Amino acid sequence: MNQTYGIAAVSVVVLSTVLIGALGLRISRTTSDFYVASRSVPPRLNAAAISGEYLSAASFLGIAGLVLAQGVDMLWFPVGYTAGYLVLLLFVAAPLRRSGAYTLPDFAESRLDSRAVRRIASALVVGVGWLYLLPQLQGAGLTLGLLTGSPRWLGGLLVAVVVTVAVAAGGMRSITFVQAFQYWLKLTALLVPAVFLVLAWLGDSGPSAAMDEAASFRRPTQVRVADTVRVRIREPLHLTVSGTIGGQRHHGGAVDLARGTYRIGGGTTLGFPAGAEVPERTTGPHRAGTASSWAEPLSSSREEHPLYATYGLIFATFLGTMGLPHVGVRFYTNPDGRAARRTTVIVLMLIGAFYLLPPVYGVLGRLYAPDLLLTGNTDAAVLVLPGRLIGGLGGDLLGALLAGGAFAAFLSTASGLTMSVAGVLTQDVLPSLGVRHFRLATVLAIAVPTAANAAVSDLPVADAVGLAFAVSASSFCPLLVLGIWWRGLTPPGAVAGLVTGGGAALTAVAVTIVGGPASGWAHTLLAWPAVWSVPVGFLTMVLVSLATRGRVPAGTDATMARLHLPEGLRSRPLSP
Known part of the structure; x- marks a missing residue:
C-alpha cells in the first residue's frame, strides 16, 4: 500500500x-x-x-x-x-x-x-x-x-x-x-x-482454489515471521530459509521439510514456491479433524469443541447487543x-x-x-x-x-x-x-x-469484541428482559444476577485475555462463556426475586405502565 x-x-x-x-x-x-x-x-x-x-x-x-x-x-x-x-x-x-x-x-x-x-x-x-x-x-x-x-x-x-x-x-x-x-x-x-x-x-486464470481444504501460495512468495511460532506441515515442503527453523540456523539456502511440527524463530524469512501449501500455525498438539475442509461449517481447527463454540458465539451476539x-x-x-x-x-x-x-x-x-x-x-x-x-x-x-x-x-x-x-x-x-x-x-x-x-x-479484534458481547449478554440482557417484562423482579434478585452472570462472564473473559488454559474443555468454557453464564444470570435473578417477593418496589405497576403504554395514550386523560 x-x-x-x-x-x-x-x-x-x-x-x-x-x-x-x-x-x-x-x-x-x-x-x-x-x-x-x-x-x-x-x-x-x-x-x-x-x-x-x-x-x-x-x-x-x-x-x-x-x-x-x-x-x-x-x-x-x-x-x-x-x-x-x-x-x-x-x-x-x-x-x-x-x-x-x-x-x-x-x-x-x-x-x-x-x-x-x-x-x-x-x-x-x-x-x-x-x-x-x-x-x-x-x-x-x-x-x-x-x-x-x-x-x-x-x-x-x-x-x-x-x-x-x-x-x-x-x-x-x-x-x-x-x-x-x-x-x-x-x-x-x-x-x-x-x-x-x-x-x-x-x-484471473485460477480463482477456484479458494474452497480447497488447505490454502496455498499461487505464486512464489516470501514471508517474514516477526515472532517465534510453531507450525504444522502436512505435506513434504521444499523452501528457502533465512533464519531459524526446527532449531537449526539457515542462511538463505534451500531446505526440505518432512511432515511434522516445527518451531520458526522470530525474524525468519521463508521463501515458498508457487503451489506450496501454507503451513498451519499451532499452539498445541495435533488434534484429529484439523485437516477438514475450510469451507465445511463446524469442522475447523478453531476450537476443540466447535459446536459448543458456535453456540457460545450465538448466545453472546444474539443476546449481548x-x-x-x-x-x-x-x-x-x-x-x-x-x-x-x-x-x-x-x-x-x-x-x-x-x-x-x-x-x-x-x-x-x-x-x-x-x-x-x-x-x-x-x-x-x-x-x-x-x-x-x-x-x-x-x-x-x-x-x-x-x-x-x-x-x-x-x-x-x-x-x-x-x-x-x-x-x-x-x-x-x-x-x-x-x-x-x-x-x-x-x-x-x-x-x-x-x-x-x-x-x-495479539487477540484478534473480532474475538475481543465477542468477549465484550458475552459479558453484556450475561448481565444486561437478564436485567433488561426481566426488568421490562416481569413485574416480580426485585432489587436483591437484580443484584445477585448481575454479580453472578456478569461477574462470571467477566472473570472468564479476563482469564482468556491474560492467557488461561490453552486447550481442553477449560479453555473452551472460558473462551465462550455465554452458553453457561447467560442462564446463570437469568436463573439467579428469577430465583432470588422469588425468594424476596416482599422487596418488589412499591411503584412497580406505575413503572411498568410507563414502559409499555404509548406516550400519547399515557398523556391522554382517562374518560369518566
Whole structure:
C-alpha cells in the first residue's frame, strides 16, 4: 500500500471527525444535549449513527480475517451481530426509550428504586465499554502500522486523542452527526474496492482454489515471521530459509521439510514456491479433524469443541447487543418509543447491507493473501488485497480508501463507547463535578483502555469484541428482559444476577485475555462463556426475586405502565 495515499486518507477522516465534532460546541448547551441530544434525533439519522458506531473494527477488519483463517462457520459473527438487533427490536427498544432514562444505570435505578443495582450496573457498563474499546485501538494500531511502519500503540493513541476531542466538544449531539457520516463512509470504503476486487478475481486464470481444504501460495512468495511460532506441515515442503527453523540456523539456502511440527524463530524469512501449501500455525498438539475442509461449517481447527463454540458465539451476539452501553444509550435519543422501533428496523437494513461485504474479502484473502495465515496477521486481509489483486495506482487508491474506512470504523465505535462510559463516570463516579466536568470523564474513559492496549496486542479484534458481547449478554440482557417484562423482579434478585452472570462472564473473559488454559474443555468454557453464564444470570435473578417477593418496589405497576403504554395514550386523560 502506498504510504502517502494511505496517510492522506486517514488524515482526511481524522480531520472530518474533528471538524464535525467541533460543531457540537455551537449546538450543545444543556445536560440533555450532552447525554441524549435532547431526545430529538429522527429515526433515519439515528439509525445511521447507530450503524456507524456499531460497525466496529471487528466488522471492518475482523470478520474478513476470521473467514480467511477459519472458513464459513465464522459467518456466525455477522449473523449474530445483525440478529441481535432483531431481539432488541422485539423486546427492548420501545420500552427502553419510554423509561426516560439517560443510561443503563439510570434505567436500573428507576425500574428497581435501588442505588445498589445502579452501582453494579455502572461498574459493568464501564467494564464492557473498556473491553470493547480495546479492539478498536488494536485495529487502529494495525492500520497505521501497515501505512507507516509505526508501532501498534501509536494508532491507538491517535484514535484516543481524536475521540477525546470529538466527544468532549459536543457530547451526544455532535457525535450523532459524526457517526452517521462515518457509516456511509465505511460502507463506501468496503463496497467500491469490493467491486474492483471481484472483477479482478473473475479475470484471473485460477480463482477456484479458494474452497480447497488447505490454502496455498499461487505464486512464489516470501514471508517474514516477526515472532517465534510453531507450525504444522502436512505435506513434504521444499523452501528457502533465512533464519531459524526446527532449531537449526539457515542462511538463505534451500531446505526440505518432512511432515511434522516445527518451531520458526522470530525474524525468519521463508521463501515458498508457487503451489506450496501454507503451513498451519499451532499452539498445541495435533488434534484429529484439523485437516477438514475450510469451507465445511463446524469442522475447523478453531476450537476443540466447535459446536459448543458456535453456540457460545450465538448466545453472546444474539443476546449481548441489547446491553451494549453505546447501543442502549442511542435509543434514549429518539423522540418516542415508536421512533425507537422505526430506528431499529432501519438499523437492521443498514448493517445487513454492510455485512454482505466482509466475507468477500475473507474468501479473496484465502486466495491472494495466504501468507497472513502463517504470520497470524489475518486482520490485515482487507487492507492488503487491493495491492495483491490490482496493484499500481488503482490498487494504491483503493487501499487508501479502505484505510480511511477502517479508521472511520475505529473512530465511530470508540466515540460511542467513550460517550457512554464518560456519561456513567460523570453521574456515578464523579457526581460532584457535574456536566461541566464531562470532559474530565471523557479523558478517563479513553485513557484506561489506551494504557491497556500496549499489554494486549495479539487477540484478534473480532474475538475481543465477542468477549465484550458475552459479558453484556450475561448481565444486561437478564436485567433488561426481566426488568421490562416481569413485574416480580426485585432489587436483591437484580443484584445477585448481575454479580453472578456478569461477574462470571467477566472473570472468564479476563482469564482468556491474560492467557488461561490453552486447550481442553477449560479453555473452551472460558473462551465462550455465554452458553453457561447467560442462564446463570437469568436463573439467579428469577430465583432470588422469588425468594424476596416482599422487596418488589412499591411503584412497580406505575413503572411498568410507563414502559409499555404509548406516550400519547399515557398523556391522554382517562374518560369518566
